[in-house]
Amino acid sequence: MSESSNKTSPSRRQFLTGAAAAGVGAVAAGAAQANGDPLITQVQEWASATGEGVDATPYGLPIEFEQDVVRRNVEWLTADTISSINFTPIHALDGTITPQGCAFERHHSGAIELRKEDYRLMINGLVDTPLVFSYEDLERFPRENRVYFCECAANTGMEWAGAQLNGAQFTHGMIHNMEYSGISLRTLLEEAGLDAAGDLADKWVYVEGADASSNGRSIPMAKALDDVLVAFKANGEALRKEHGYPVRLVVPGWEGNMWIKWLRRIEVTDQAVESREETSKYTDNLANGIARKWTWEMDAKSVVTAPSPQAPIKHGKGPLVITGLAWSGRGAISGVDVSIDGGKTWKEARLAAPGQGKALTRFYLDHVWDGSEMLLQSRARDTTGYVQPTKDQLREVRGLNSIYHNNCIQTWWVKATGEAENVEVS
Ligand SMILES: Nc1nc2c(c(=O)[nH]1)N[C@H]1C(S)=C(S)[C@@H](COP(=O)(O)O)O[C@H]1N2
Ligand SMILES: [Mo]
Numbered sequence: 396m397s398e399s400s401n402k403t404s405p406s407r408r409q410f411l412t413g414a415a416a417a418g419v420g421a422v423a424a425g426a427a428q429a430n431g432d433p434l435i436t437q438v439q440e441w442a443s444a445t446g447e448g449v450d451a452t453p454y455g456l457p458i459e460f461e462q463d464v465v466r467r468n469v470e471w472l473t474a475d476t477i478s479s480i481n482f483t484p485i486h487a488l489d490g491t492i493t494p495q496g497c498a499f500e501r502h503h504s505g506a507i508e509l510r511k512e513d514y515r516l517m518i519n520g521l522v523d524t525p526l527v528f529s530y531e532d533l534e535r536f537p538r539e540n541r542v543y544f545c546e547c548a549a550n551t552g553m554e555w556a557g558a559q560l561n562g563a564q565f566t567h568g569m570i571h572n573m574e575y576s577g578i579s580l581r582t583l584l585e586e587a588g589l590d591a592a593g594d595l596a597d598k599w600v601y602v603e604g605a606d607a608s609s610n611g612r613s614i615p616m617a618k619a620l621d622d623v624l625v626a627f628k629a630n631g632e633a634l635r636k637e638h639g640y641p642v643r644l645v646v647p648g649w650e651g652n653m654w655i656k657w658l659r660r661i662e663v664t665d666q667a668v669e670s671r672e673e674t675s676k677y678t679d680n681l682a683n684g685i686a687r688k689w690t691w692e693m694d695a696k697s698v699v700t701a702p703s704p705q706a707p708i709k710h711g712k713g714p715l716v717i718t719g720l721a722w723s724g725r726g727a728i729s730g731v732d733v734s735i736d737g738g739k740t741w742k743e744a745r746l747a748a749p750g751q752g753k754a755l756t757r758f759y760l761d762h763v764w765d766g767s768e769m770l771l772q773s774r775a776r777d778t779t780g781y782v783q784p785t786k787d788q789l790r791e792v793r794g795l796n797s798i799y800h801n802n803c804i805q806t807w808w809v810k811a812t813g814e815a816e817n818v819e820v821s
Contacts, residue, residue, distance in 0.1 A: 719758055731758040
């Protein structure tokens, strides 16, 4: 849109604010004044010669003009990149599927390289027949395709005490959403046989990876038999090394730490192992100093991805697409509300598609911006009736000692200049 869209007459502006199709009208008014534009009137370089042949890029990368749309690390967060996190550039993406190439990574001992030929998956413990599968064995089981988000429990973890990191990528970017192809864990457990386990109600599976950290976690049997996947493809192609090639566990709706990468062993046990990853880490410290055990599900959460600090408004007042992401580990998103006044009043956003269970939902609010500053927020609701809490509501229950499971409402202070900043309102 060119600047001229701001110069519409008052009467036309009034008409535009009232109309549902406001955006389209005002953008067209701007576009009509593009007459003398050399990009329209002159033959351009790219139309005067041939482009690259089909073999120039056997496997495509984003065009050079998009090279700032990359995952980013916050150096001071961790001592070393070997045990660290980087963040998905959610401020610059649209739709819901996260390309693997910019999907956040979290490693406890670095990303390992494991060839399919060297891959083995063991199922042992309280099973009728302990089994070891090769990658090729896994490929022969009936396959499923499902889309799920994976959110690190530490996403938004730096924001408990106050607004901290200035960008949706850094406050909310420890999340990705992919279409996984794999086998249901139930199929593999039944292949090994669960009669030996007896009553399944109090049984667990202990899952671990082939990396040095092993990242072992205990999962209750009910979840293991419900919707957990042993996945080898994401978004149609092999998992990338950093996401667990050749096989990872997908634990829908539950904290990312349980999504074991480079999955090497599944042990059926009669109790939780209480490993390092589920005791010293990934527990929630409450206000009274006691740690809450097991917070597996990721509660409903949302964030406005644009406008946001890394995605300021570059045009003037008039039509403005406000957009963001919403998700819930307990079900599907049933609705998202957006506020431009710090939560005093709310408008229901438009969901790009009906919410799907445990997957990202894209929302839009087609707004006509009057050019004044906004305190922009979004609030997710899910199919269990749960409503995303404010930061203060969350602090009342959880205190200030927490890192993990911060699903509070985020506020962006969008200034008249169009620039945005991470702030808190109470
Ligand atoms: N084997 C193994 N699995 C692992 C980890 C790890 O370090 N090693 N990190 C866990 C954590 S804390 C998270 S949040 C997710 C991140 O998955 P991603 O790197 O694909 O984003 O993987 C989990 N699975
Ligand atoms: Mo994590």
